[in-house]
Amino acid sequence: MPRTEVKIGGFGGQGVILSGYILGKAASIYDSKHATMIQSFGPEARGSACSAQLIISNEPISYPYIVSPNVMILMSQEAYSKFSPELASGGTLLTEEDLVVTRNLRKDVLHYSIPATRFAEELGKRLVLNIVMLGFTAAITNIVAADAARNAVKVSVPKGTEELNLAAFNKGFEYGLQLLKKEPVAAA
């Protein structure tokens, strides 16, 4: 896989940074790829905008910052307005269906959405919406192998919540696979 830049955006409390961390861990520890994550440093208290930047590549990563993201995972309206213009042409946009209204959606990107919060609530904990999004990402894009991501989820979430989180991952993953059957394959 060539250098692929990923930006994850949402508001504090949604697990944006943890999502980036799990993706990076999946790629670099369980999928023998290279990953570099940069946390945006700011007032990431609950409710405010925050983002994680991640680069995944088969080759060692020299330049550590993202320049033109190929994949975006957005979980808030603010993140959509702020970040989606930066997405590379031909890139993949993944949004939380109920939290993001994709106004003025760009024609040059592939867009997929998932009601991750609703699924998370059905599973019993709204908190796991970020892991639903991760499962969805693993299904739609090729940035990380599903099993590598599952391994990373298992070791990164609080002890005792592994099963719930894996169920959340699988929910997002299955939904993504179903969606792909209906829509064209994304070239991440």
Added chain:
Amino acid sequence: MHADPTGVLAGAHFMDGDHACSEGAMAAGCRFVAGYPITPSTEVVERIAERFPYIGGIFIQMEDEIASSIAIQGAAWGGIKAMTVTSGPGFSLMMEHIGLAAITETPCVFVDVQRAGPSTGLPTMPAQGDMMQARWGSHGDYEIIALSPNSPQECFDLTIQAFNLSEKYRVPVLFMMDECVGHMIERVVIPPAEEIEIVERRMYGGPKEGYQPFEAGRDLVPLMVKAGDGYRIHVTGLTHDERGYPNMSVGAQAKLVQRLVDKIRLHADEIVQFQEHDVDDADVVVVTYGITSRTAIPAIEQARAKGMKVGHLRLVVVWPFPEKRIRALADRVKAFVVPEINLGQMVYEVERCAAGKSKVILVPHGGGTVHQPKDIYTAIEKSLRGK
């Protein structure tokens, strides 16, 4: 000698540079840290504070950086490996005690996660503005060793090396990180303890009678004792003789200061460490350190793809500076290009060693982020134009 497994968190981790530095220190055997937490170095001491109780270490959150930088020296004389951690404003406050560590030959490590300055500057953003301060920040004549990591993995590996060098030469070692490397998260592989080479302090074990704590052998590094072992020792920042007692004579000053400087300068070939890539056929060599050694790579690759003969020399140990190597290269390359996240610091060293024999072009950056590769590319292109 191998690392004590107690402090070694062996395995593959996805970890930031600050935490990797903490793990490196613990693997190296550091069991005392004093600090006044400051962005962007806070995560180093956070992890130390969390992990130390489990491995028998002591962490003290001190009242300020002046106290932190002296507390570690007390710990070192108590027989423990010690470190303090800071960033620009705190680093400035520690300068006096870098000199004290130098003259008392106290092994200790100062970690500086650089942010943009001067003064409070940009607390959460990277710079490389403390490089000359690291070398010259304390008054008087002395030598230190400084290293510059470019990844979380190196924050682990080179922190161990920092401790090893500090123990071997009884000198303060400055670990010059920056915000980008400190907060960057990447894979960090921590090997099992038996694969980690550790340099232990060389202790004096001879008779107590007639013992001279600052008498050095041929390697110019005296053997150490620790307080409480029954040896008569006196540790002072005043110019002292071999017994450690103040001696206000021109002769004692000349002898002591010359040895403090020579113990590093005469061992420079062993201490200096750099990495080279494509230097043999190069017309221009890009000299980098720290995060700049990574931001320069796309620029160098682009230039080589266009047929320019560009090499890369990356400093791992920044001080002592690899004078011999730069002098030798200056005899045959057309130019050096030096990108730095400051308005010109290490470039003066390159200019000094190039001595007018080849052009030296600085690619300055005021700090707050890292270089854009295109700026470094433009400088490479420019360096090959004209004479």
